[in-house]
Amino acid sequence: MTFEDDYRRRTATSAQLFERASRSIPGGVGSTARTIKHGWAPYPLFIAEGQGSRITDVDGNEYVDYLLGLGPMILGHRHPVVTKAVADAIGEYGTCFGLPYELEVQAAEKVVAAVPGIEQVRFTNSGSEAVGAAVRLARATTGRRLVVRFEGHYHGWQDTVYWSNHVDPELAGPADHPRPVAAGPGVPHELSDTLVVLTWNDPESFTRLMAERGEEIAAVITEAAVFNTGCILPEPGYLELLRAETKKYGALLIFDEVITGFRFARGGAQEYFGVTPDLTTLAKGLGGGFPVAAIGGSTEAMRMIAEGRYSHSGTYNANVVQCAAVSATMDVLAEPGIYDRARKLGDRLAEGLRGLAVDNGFDAYVEGLGTVFQLWFASRPIKNWRDAAAYADEALFTRWYQEMSLRGVLFHPLQFENLFVSLVHTDADIDQTLNAAGDALAAIARTR
Ligand SMILES: Cc1ncc(COP(=O)(O)O)c(C=O)c1O
Numbered sequence: 001m002t003f004e005d006d007y008r009r010r011t012a013t014s015a016q017l018f019e020r021a022s023r024s025i026p027g028g029v030g031s032t033a034r035t036i037k038h039g040w041a042p043y044p045l046f047i048a049e050g051q052g053s054r055i056t057d058v059d060g061n062e063y064v065d066y067l068l069g070l071g072p073m074i075l076g077h078r079h080p081v082v083t084k085a086v087a088d089a090i091g092e093y094g095t096c097f098g099l100p101y102e103l104e105v106q107a108a109e110k111v112v113a114a115v116p117g118i119e120q121v122r123f124t125n126s127g128s129e130a131v132g133a134a135v136r137l138a139r140a141t142t143g144r145r146l147v148v149r150f151e152g153h154y155h156g157w158q159d160t161v162y163w164s165n166h167v168d169p170e171l172a173g174p175a176d177h178p179r180p181v182a183a184g185p186g187v188p189h190e191l192s193d194t195l196v197v198l199t200w201n202d203p204e205s206f207t208r209l210m211a212e213r214g215e216e217i218a219a220v221i222t223e224a225a226v227f228n229t230g231c232i233l234p235e236p237g238y239l240e241l242l243r244a245e246t247k248k249y250g251a252l253l254i255f256d257e258v259i260t261g262f263r264f265a266r267g268g269a270q271e272y273f274g275v276t277p278d279l280t281t282l283a284k285g286l287g288g289g290f291p292v293a294a295i296g297g298s299t300e301a302m303r304m305i306a307e308g309r310y311s312h313s314g315t316y317n318a319n320v321v322q323c324a325a326v327s328a329t330m331d332v333l334a335e336p337g338i339y340d341r342a343r344k345l346g347d348r349l350a351e352g353l354r355g356l357a358v359d360n361g362f363d364a365y366v367e368g369l370g371t372v373f374q375l376w377f378a379s380r381p382i383k384n385w386r387d388a389a390a391y392a393d394e395a396l397f398t399r400w401y402q403e404m405s406l407r408g409v410l411f412h413p414l415q416f417e418n419l420f421v422s423l424v425h426t427d428a429d430i431d432q433t434l435n436a437a438g439d440a441l442a443a444i445a446r447t448r
Helices: 003-010 012-024 080-092 102-114 127-142 189-194 203-216 238-249 268-273 320-333 338-359 385-391 394-406 427-446
Strands: 047-051 054-057 062-065 120-124 146-150 195-198 217-222 252-257 279-282 293-297 364-368 372-377
Touching (some): 003 012, 003 394, 062 427, 102 293, 120 127, 120 320, 127 252, 127 293, 195 203, 203 217, 217 238, 238 252, 338 372, 338 427, 394 427
Parallel strands (some): 146 195, 217 252, 252 279
Antiparallel strands (some): 054 062, 120 293, 279 293, 364 372
8 A cells, every 4th residue: 555545544534624625725724834745745634633742633643743833832732831821811811902011021031031142032923023023123233234044044934034945056056155046936036135145054155255245244144053954953163153253244143043942952052052143033932832933132132122213013912822821931941851851852762763764774864952853864964955955865754754654653744844852752752653663664675
């Protein structure tokens, strides 16, 4: 039986719902990231419920969940403390006032206490919004126009940054001098003049750019560890180089911590790697599964917002659902030892998967930081997008996803995404996953 036959047999109710959804929702799903084109073939699962580290689809199939909603469910599904805090706050105060309130201050104070580079913070609705605000703020603050971003990183869908994510290297030119390529239609090509796109983890091209154009650069925006091309960690000294050069030329350094924030350390990648940016964008983990994002930074970097000279606005900014979720999530994350435990668990899973893949004859390795990692099917280490495009075996990865999903383990079907381990996954989840992985990899090895 092929994967597709088996999948259709197990998920008939999802198929019916997908057909129904496709009549009233374009593509049958609420985000392009959930479409067939983005790996969810032959149709996405429709979910009945999530609880802790598990989700169940509408046909009653249960999965150990490493998709985690694409990252937000850092505390697992329906964490009782956060869920109760949000429900209580709605019951006690309401949802949205268009005016400030004390819980907002509490939530902000807790984020400031947690993240080293954040002295002040504004809450907003999505990572894309937070990035849009940060980029424009950097331009406003410096009076400069150019923004540096890196191939293979994703910073949301706004025109200013929706460029050169998983770009075709043929279109993008040489790796040491890439051309910006819009990530989709509708982005004005004139904006390419406002961007410099570079290859990540390549100190020479960055140093050269700064020497040539450093005084024109408003901001350098980077994921501090790249989780939008599988998982790629910074080479030793690379983040420090970005920090030193931006400081030298008066550009702002923006860490887009939408994925890394609160993920493997409470203070995010900036705490973990010990490099402090001027501005930070947060989302996903920030609200423990509720929709909230934030832009934060040093008091100096946030000055134009504070003085009202830069308009950071939004009807739903800092609404009660967001602030209750942030405040409660920050409390849960402050529990001593919670990250050590989760990182150890994730490392056991990652190392187990790597061992099983190698034992079954695959060229594979794992890169990650415990609570988020990727199993790379690749014959060479991947250091940036150009390596990923050249050496990763995407078809093999998707086969691996398929075999695992049939065995009750869910993660994203594409090699350039990753696996998330929540702070509530258990040893039993990891054992079950490794058992499934042994069977899945042996099955793939037999039919290669
Ligand atoms: C690093 C990064 N920045 C920004 C975004 C955009 O966030 P959102 O989907 O909440 O708009 C994402 C989304 O995956 C992301 O991974």
